[in-house]
Amino acid sequence: xxxxxxxxxxxxxxxxxxxxxxxxxxxxxxxxxxxxxxxxxxxxxxxxxxxxxxxxxxxxxxxxxxxxxxxxxxxxxxxxxxxxxxxxxxxxxxxxxxxxxxxxxxxxxxxxxxxxxxxxxxxxxxxxxxxxxxxxxxxxxxxxxxxxxxxxxxxxxxxxxxxxxxxxxxxxxxxxxxxxxxxxxxxxxxxxxxxxxxxxxxxxxxxxxxxxxxxxxxxxxxxxxxxxxxxxxxxxxxxxxxxxxxxxxxxxxxxxxxxxxxxxxxxxxxxxxxxxxxxxxxxxxxxxxxxxxxxxxxxxxxxxxxxxxxxxxxxxxxxxxxxxxxxxxxxxxxxxxxxxxxxxxxxxxxxxxxxxxxxxxxxxxxxxxxxxxxxxxxxxxxxxxxxxxxxxxxxxxxxxxxxxxxxxxxxxxxxxxxxxxxxxxxxxxxxxxxxxxxxxxxxxxxxxxxxxxxxxxxxxxxxxxxxxxxxxxxxxxxxxxxxxxxxxxxxxxxxxxxxxxxxxxxxxxxxxxxxxxxxxxxxxxxxxxxxxxxxxxxxxxxxxxxxxxxxxxxxxxxxxxxxxxxxxxxxxxxxxxxxxxxxxxxxxxxxxxxxxxxxxxxxxxxxxxxxxxxxx
Numbered sequence: 367x368x369x370x371x372x373x374x375x376x377x378x379x380x381x382x383x384x385x386x387x388x389x390x391x392x393x394x395x396x397x398x399x400x401x402x403x404x405x406x407x408x409x410x411x412x413x414x415x416x417x418x419x420x421x422x423x424x425x426x427x428x429x430x431x432x433x434x435x436x437x438x439x440x441x442x443x444x445x446x447x448x449x450x451x452x453x454x455x456x457x458x459x460x461x462x463x464x465x466x467x468x469x470x471x472x473x474x475x476x477x478x479x480x481x482x483x484x485x486x487x488x489x490x491x492x493x494x495x496x497x498x499x500x501x502x503x504x505x506x507x508x509x510x511x512x513x514x515x516x517x518x519x520x521x522x523x524x525x526x527x528x529x530x531x532x533x534x535x536x537x538x539x540x541x542x543x544x545x546x547x548x549x550x551x552x553x554x555x556x557x558x559x560x561x562x563x564x565x566x567x568x569x570x571x572x573x574x575x576x577x578x579x580x581x582x583x584x585x586x587x588x589x590x591x592x593x594x595x596x597x598x599x600x601x602x603x604x605x606x607x608x609x610x611x612x613x614x615x616x617x618x619x620x621x622x623x624x625x626x627x628x629x630x631x632x633x634x635x636x637x638x639x640x641x642x643x644x645x646x647x648x649x650x651x652x653x654x655x656x657x658x659x660x661x662x663x664x665x666x667x668x669x670x671x672x673x674x675x676x677x678x679x680x681x682x683x684x685x686x687x688x689x690x691x692x693x694x695x696x697x698x699x700x701x702x703x704x705x706x707x708x709x710x711x712x713x714x715x716x717x718x719x720x721x722x723x724x725x726x727x728x729x730x731x732x733x734x735x736x737x738x739x740x741x742x743x744x745x746x747x748x749x750x751x752x753x754x755x756x757x758x759x760x761x762x763x764x765x766x767x768x769x770x771x772x773x774x775x776x777x778x779x780x781x782x783x784x785x786x787x788x789x790x791x792x793x794x795x796x797x798x799x800x801x802x803x804x805x806x807x808x809x810x811x812x813x814x815x816x817x818x819x820x821x822x823x824x825x826x827x828x829x830x831x832x833x834x835x836x837x838x839x840x841x842x843x844x845x846x847x848x849x850x851x852x853x854x855x856x857x858x859x860x861x862x863x864x865x866x867x868x869x870x871x872x873x874x875x876x877x878x879x880x881x882x883x884x885x886x887x888x889x890x891x892x893x894x895x896x897x898x899x900x901x902x903x904x905x906x907x908x909x910x911x912x913x914x915x916x917x918x919x920x921x922x923x924x925x926x927x928x929x930x931x932x933x934x935x936x937x938x939x940x941x942x943x944x945x946x947x948x949x950x951x952x953x954x955x956x957x958x959x960x961x962x963x964x965x966x967x968x969x970x971x972x973x974x975x976x977x978x979x980x981x982x
Contacts, residue, residue, distance in 0.1 A: 374451040381446055386417065389449020391456070395583030397501030398444070398460040399434050399533050403486075404498055405448055407539045414533065421447040429533035431504035432482035435462040435470050459586065460501075467683050473501065474586030475579070475604030478684065480627075481505050481611075486531035487518040493540055494558040501582045506627035507611050507634075512577035515565045523560040565631040572638035573631055579607040595644040597692060605685055606641065612677045613637035613648070616655040622905055645696045648674070652697050657909060660899070672697055737876035743768045744880050752779035759798045761851025762829060763886035765877060765914060767797075769830040775837055776800055800837050801852055805845035812844055812857035817932035818864055820892050822981070824922065824968075827890055828871030829853075835867050861936050865981070878915035890917040892928045897963040904960055924965040937980040 370391075378389060390405045406414045418426040422439050441454040441461070450456035462482070463471045470479045487503045489511035502508065503518055510517050522529045522542040529544035537543050541553035567573065579590050580603060590603050598606060614629035614637035623630050629637075640647035652674040659673050660680075678685055678693045747753040747764045756767055756779060771778030777794040795803070819832055835841040836856070841863060843856045858864060884895040887907065891898070901907045906924070908916055927948065934947055951966075956974060958964040975981075 370451060377451065377453070378449055381449060385447055385449040389451075391449075391451050392460065393496075393498045395500045395502060395581070396460075396498055397431060397434075397504060397582065398457065398462075399429055399431050399504075400499035400501060401448060401460070402429065403533050403536055404539055407536050412537065413535055417447075427534075430482070430484045430486070431462070431501065432479065432484045435479060435482070436464050437461075469684055472580060472604065473582040475602055475607070476684065477505075477580065477604045477608060478681075481507060483520075483627075485520055486533050487520040488531065488557055489514060489516045489518055490557050490559075490561050491516050497539070499539065502577070502580065505580065507614070507629045508577065509625070509628050510565050510573075510631060512574065512581055513583075515570055515573075517562040517565065519557065519560065519562055522555055523557070524555045527555065567631060567635055572635045572642070575642065576607060576610050576634055576638040579603040579610075594642065597696070598641065598644055600689060600692075601685070605689075608681065608684060609678075610634065610637045610641055612681065613640060613651055613674065615660075616658050616673055616677065617651065619660070619903060620655045620658040624904060649697060649701060653701060656701075659909070660903070672701060737874075740768060740772055741876050741879060743772070747780075750780040755779070756797055759852060760801075761853040761889070762797075762833070763882065763889055765880045765882070765886070766829040766833070769874075769877075770797065770833060773830060773834065775830070775834045797833075797837075798852060801843075801856070802845075804837070804839055805843050805856065808844040808846045808857055809859070812859050813861065813936055814854070814932075815843060815856040815858050815864075816854050817928075818858060818861055818936055819868065820929050821932035821936050822861070822865050823868055827918070827921070828868050831871040832864070832867055841867060878913060878918075880914045881911040882914060882917060884912075887912045887917050890914075891920055892926045892932075893963045900962060901960070901965075906960060906965070921968075923968055924959065925968040925971050927964045930966070930971065933975060933980065937975075937978070939978070939980070 378385070386405055386409050388405075388408045390401055390408060392401055396404075402414055402417070406412075406417055409417070411417055414429050415426055418424075422443060441457040444450070444457045445453045448457075459473065461471070464479070465471050465476050468478050468480065469476050470482070472482075483504045483506045486499075488499065489503065491514050492500065492511055500511070502512060508518075520531055522531065522544060524542065524545050527542060527545050529542060532543060535543040537546060537553035540556055540558050542555040542557065543553075545553060545555035547554050565573070575590075578584060578588075588603075591599055591601060591606055594606070598609075601609070611629055611634075614633040617633040617636055618625065618630055621633075623633070636651065640651045652672050655674070656672055660677065675690075675694050675697055678690050682690045744764050747768055753764065753767060756762075757764060760767070762770075770776050774794070776797040779796060815832070815836075819827065819829065832841065833853075836843050841858065842860065843858055845852075846855045846857060848855055882890070884898040888895050888898045891901075893901070898907065898912070901920075902909055902912075907920060927944070930951070931944055931947065939947070948964075951971075951974065954974065956966060956970055958966050
C-alpha cells in the first residue's frame with residue numbers, strides 16, 4: 367500500500383508487527399463492521415474472527431452492526447491494528463454506544479438498537495462504483511441506498527444458494543460468502559452483477575430528507591431539524607427519524623404491507639412529508655390510520671384515542687414525555703374537530719342496556735331473550751371482581767365461566783349476576799374448590815388436559831362440557847404442582863374418553879358474537895397474547911375485536927405449532943424434540959402459511975397425521 371502522507375508512512379512503520387499487512391482507512395459513510403470486513407478481505411482472510419483473535423487476544427463469533435454495540439475494545443487498539451492513518455480519532459466517531467434502554471448512539475444521533483441489522487445488506491451498484499460497504503445499509507427500516515435509491519440486497523441472488531449475506535465470513539467484499547467453486551475454492555457469485563431496481567416514486571425529496579437525518583456520510587454536527595416546524599425542533603435528528611418510521615409503519619399496516627423490520631419507501635415518503643408539514647399533515651395521517659394498532663386490544667391502546675398517540679407513548683423513553691404530550695394535544699384537538707359529537711342515549715334504561723365496547727349488539731340486549739341474557743352476562747362478568755378472580759385462578763375465558771355458571775355446574779360468585787343466570791343451589795361449590803377436591807396428585811404417563819382438548823377439538827373447543835365432566839367426576843383428572851392457572855395444571859390419562867366427551871358437545875349460537883380479549887383468543891387458538899397481535903397485524907384475525915366465531919373459524923382453517931406438538935404427543939409420536947418434529951414436517955413440503963407464530967393449513971396437516979395413522 368502507498369501511504370497518503372509522510373506522517374501516515376511513519377505511523378505505519380511504527381506499527382510494524384502490531385498491524386495487519388495491508389492497512390485500511392475509513393471511507394465516507396463506512397461503519398466499523400464494514401471496515402473490519404474490508405480489512406479481512408484485503409488481507410486474504412476468510413473469517414473476521416481470525417483477525418479479531420490476533421488483534422485483541424479474545425474470540426468473537428458474530429459480526430454485524432448490531433453486534434458491535436458497546437464493544438469493550440478501545441479505539442487505540444482498533445486504530446493500531448487496522449493501520450488507520452490518524453489513530454483513535456478515526457475510530458471514535460464510528461462507535462455504537464448505548465444511550466439508555468433500547469437506544470444507541472449512531473453517528474452523532476440516537477436511534478433504537480433494534481434498527482441495526484443482524485446481517486449484511488448491500489447496494490450492488492454502489493459496491494461496483496465505490497468498492498466498500500456503507501453503514502446506513504445496516505438500518506433495517508431503510509430498504510434502499512440513499513445515494514442511488516437502489517433497493518438493497520440481503521440474500522445471495524443465485525437461485526441455487528439464496529444464503530443470507532453476513533459479516534461472519536467473506537470470499538471477497540463483492541461476492542457471496544457461500545457460493546464457491548469446489549475445485550478452486552474461489553467465489554462464484556459476484557454481487558455486482560445483480561443490480562437491483564430503484565425506488566419508484568415521483569420525487570425522492572421526502573425520503574432523502576428522512577435519510578439525511580441519520581446518514582453517516584453527512585456532517586454529524588448538521589442541524590437538519592432547523593427546517594421543521596418549531597414544535598419539532600425540540601427533537602434531535604435521530605428522534606425525528608424514529609418519528610418518521612413510527613408513522614411509516616402505521617401507514618404500511620393500514621395498507622396491509624408487512625415488512626420484517628423495514629418500512630416501504632412509499633410509506634416513508636408519506637411519513638416524511640407529513641412531518642415536514644406538521645401538524646396538519648400528521649393529523650391527516652393519524653385520521654387515516656385510526657384503526658391500525660400495533661398491539662390491538664379491546665381497550666385499543668389503553669385509552670389512547672389514536673395509534674399515533676399510543677406509539678409515541680410506547681417510545682416515550684426515546685422521545686421524552688414532553689413530546690408525547692405535544693403529540694397527544696395536537697392530535698386530540700385536530701381529530702376532535704373533525705368528528706361529529708356522539709349521540710347520547712335518551713333514557714336511563716337505554717344507558718344501562720347500551721352495549722359495552724367489548725361485546726356489542728346493535729339496539730342493545732333484549733334481556734327477556736335467554737341468548738341475549740347470557741351474552742350480556744359475559745359483558746358484566748368482565749367488570750365483576752369475583753368473576754375476574756375465578757378467571758385468574760382457573761385460566762378459563764369469561765365466556766366459558768358464564769356457561770359453567772349458567773349450566774349450574776359450579777357456583778357463580780357474584781350476586782349481581784343472579785338475575786342473568788340460574789340461582790345457586792346450596793350444594794354447589796366454587797370452581798377452584800371443586801377441582802381441588804376431585805383432582806388427584808399427578809402420575810407418570812398423563813397428558814395435559816389443555817393440550818389434549820386443543821389437539822382433538824378441531825375447529826370447536828367444548829370447554830364447559832369438558833370441565834362439567836371433570837366437576838362431575840366422570841372425567842378423572844390429576845393435578846401437577848405449580849402456580850399456573852388450574853386449567854393448565856390438570857392432566858388426564860384416558861384420552862379416548864375425552865374424545866367421546868368432546869364429540870358430544872353442543873355448540874350454542876349465542877357464543878359466536880362474544881368479543882374476546884387477546885388472552886382469550888390465544889387460549890382458544892393456542893398462541894400467546896403477543897402472537898395474537900401479530901396475527902391481527904397480518905390480517906389473519908380481525909382488527910376491531912375478535913369474536914368467538916372468528917377464533918373457531920381460524921382453528922378450522924389453521925393449526926399452530928403448539929397444537930401440532932400436542933397431537934403428536936397424545937398419539938405417542940416418537941419424536942425427540944420440537945425442532946426434529948417440525949423439521950420432518952418441513953421435509954415433506956408442508957411449510958407455514960405464517961411465521962412468528964408459525965401456523966399451517968389444518969387440512970394439509972390432517973392429511974399428514976392421517977398418513978401417520980394418528981387421530982386428531
